[in-house]
Amino acid sequence: MPEARVPEAAPLGLFSLPAAEVLAYPATAATTLTRVAEARVPLEDAPEARIVAFRAADGGIEHLAILVGDPEGLSAAGGAPLTRVHSECFTGDLLGSLRCDCGPQLRGAIARMAQDGAGVLLYLAQEGRGIGLVNKLRAYTLQDQGLDTLDANRALGYGADERGFLVAATMLRQLGIPRIRLLTNNPDKVAGLAACGIEVAGREPHRFAANGVNDHYLETKAARFGHLLR
Template structure:
């Protein structure tokens, strides 16, 4: 086996590089995340060639910038565009205070595969999807370099999961519980499976896919129903004496805690959950529920009674080899602070509440 990194390993390295402010090379383009970009590195990027700001079509729509490339836009940078201006374009927090940031002139034509791949990489690093990009003839020595097309395919692929550790862990809902840790081969966050009792593998198991919610699960936030759903699901499994709760580290519908807090800030300005995600440059939901199906298969389960109000989770399970014999409703935690949030879940995301 070669000692050189695989594409997945190089992508993991590139995510770390972007998060600390280093540019990477994607398909012959220098790419640096606006969120972590310093003034010195911006000057060095601009000295390397003509720079553009790559943003998603969702963010471009808010900015009234033409997205000629379909799912993304390449905004030309004028001579006076510094780090502060770039961040004001990438981050919608101050949009209502300074709504007239344009006019924006965007490029059209040519291959945008490098820009699309770089935006996907930034999303997977849980950074704002906005990058300064500059075409270069040769990758500067020392920077992580990735081919654009294969990187896109790698980002879309289902990550292989490996069990790392498991141990008995008595819980308030059930003293007979076990916690399993799974680690993805692509360097992403670990995911957890809480096994209640000893559920038989030849019958449908009571199961829940639960996305991490630090604010709701840990702090008891009233802005969502996540904490009550987590504890109600564990309680139902404890009462039944068997079940599996999959705790997926996909905070904020997959955009990460920092971006989730940005979305909360936008919600405080009057935008709903979906609108806030779009203004940040993300889709309604960036989670990958294939992870849950893979974990169940590794644990030996092929059929579930799924605790969920989300039909998308049912469809995803069935599309990836896990039969859903019953959808078990989990309608808990409504209060005056999250009533609007739950209404948007039902209206725009199809949740059955």
């Protein structure tokens, strides 16, 4: 029996692209991020704040930098501004969900930067550790059936953490901030940013108490994701 032939893309009016280029897309898009808008936005815990929007060359979704005080000036003077790399969380940041600690981490970071005098919070469009809001909700359903955060993501066909740190590193370089003090409990963020050329002068702990609902979630972050307890 003759081997079936797959029709070429061009005669069908389709565009073909090598698989390697598809797989390289996230990194390629990250390196093309540029500043597209900026405005002063006084915040409840940080009256002297600005928001800078970044967009990749392909016109994709925007990532935001929340600048408290003058972290660029501090960096230019040789300092290392307090920095938080925060993945957006619709349920936690906006709705106050008790399933995670994202909301307290977001607001706590901004307040801490205001107290410190300067800082930058990178608000990245990487919902649910990079799997998106819809899949995060599906993961929640699996967690209610007994899986933890990591296994729920894997059951949906994703890795434990689908985020990349090149987006954050590119934004910091665009802001002129190559050296930071990182506000995190996640050693992977320290290593990831360092691998992308950002000097992490120190790690500042950023931990909040369990609320009775997210206890297992926080335990999983420590036991299976390697988050530090202090």
